[in-house]
Amino acid sequence: MDDDERARVALGSLVTSLGFSTCAFASARECLSTDxxxxxxxxxxxxxxxxxxxxxxxxxxxRPNCPPIILITAFPRPNLMKQAAAAGAACFVEKPLSPRILLDILSTLSIKKGT
Known part of the structure; x- marks a missing residue:
C-alpha cells in the first residue's frame, strides 16, 4: 500500500513478478476496510x-488474524525502526526494494507464492 500511485503500481508489479498475488490499496483506510x-x-x-x-x-x-506487516520507507531512521518493531511490524525495509531482498523477506515470513 502506498499513496503514491507510481510507487504502488511498481511495488505491485514487483510482488507479482516474484510469483505472488497482489491487491493494492491507495490508503490505510482502504486497507482497513478489507477482509x-x-x-x-x-x-x-x-x-x-x-x-x-x-x-x-x-x-x-x-485485530484477530492479522497477517505479517512489512513497512517500507525512503527515509529510514533508527528511531523509526524501533517504533516499527514496537508497533508489531514483521519487517522494516528501505525503499527502493530490491527483488532479492523482498523475496527473502517473503520467504522468511513463509508467504506462499500465488497467495
Whole structure:
C-alpha cells in the first residue's frame, strides 16, 4: 500500500513478478476496510497522509488474524525502526526494494507464492 500511485503500481508489479498475488490499496483506510482472511501479508509505506504506516500497524495488530506487516520507507531512521518493531511490524525495509531482498523477506515470513 502506498499513496503514491507510481510507487504502488511498481511495488505491485514487483510482488507479482516474484510469483505472488497482489491487491493494492491507495490508503490505510482502504486497507482497513478489507477482509483480512484473504491477505497473507501487508506491505505498507510509512509516510502516508491521514493514517501513516506506524498507525496502521498498531490498528491492524489489534485485530484477530492479522497477517505479517512489512513497512517500507525512503527515509529510514533508527528511531523509526524501533517504533516499527514496537508497533508489531514483521519487517522494516528501505525503499527502493530490491527483488532479492523482498523475496527473502517473503520467504522468511513463509508467504506462499500465488497467495
Amino acid at each position: 483480512f482472511e484473504s491477505l497473507s501479508c501487508i506491505i505498507s509505506d510509512v509516510q502516508m497522509p491521514d493514517v501513516n504506516g506506524l498507525q496502521l500497524v498498531r490498528m491492524l495488530r489489534s
